[in-house]
Amino acid sequence: MEHYIECAACGEEIDLSIDFEDGDDQEIRQQCEACGALNIVRASFDYAGGDFELECHCEAVG
Numbered sequence: 598m599e600h601y602i603e604c605a606a607c608g609e610e611i612d613l614s615i616d617f618e619d620g621d622d623q624e625i626r627q628q629c630e631a632c633g634a635l636n637i638v639r640a641s642f643d644y645a646g647g648d649f650e651l652e653c654h655c656e657a658v659g
């Protein structure tokens with residue numbers, strides 16, 4: 598499944614691919630190509646909505 602988030606630091610769009618096979622509650626670490634910030638995305642599957650809900654926060658780099 599293709600999803601995207603906005604970088605918590607700079608707002609750039611970051612593509613994520615999330616596989617339901619990997620679980621219905623996942624933590625995905627994705628580095629922003631624009632600013633290098635490490636975004637930590639919590640993806641929890643919303644069974645009512647039929648899609649993942651994403652919660653993103655940024656971890657300070659360096």
Ligand SMILES: [Zn+2]
Nearest residue numbers: 604607629632
């Ligand atoms: Zn960024």
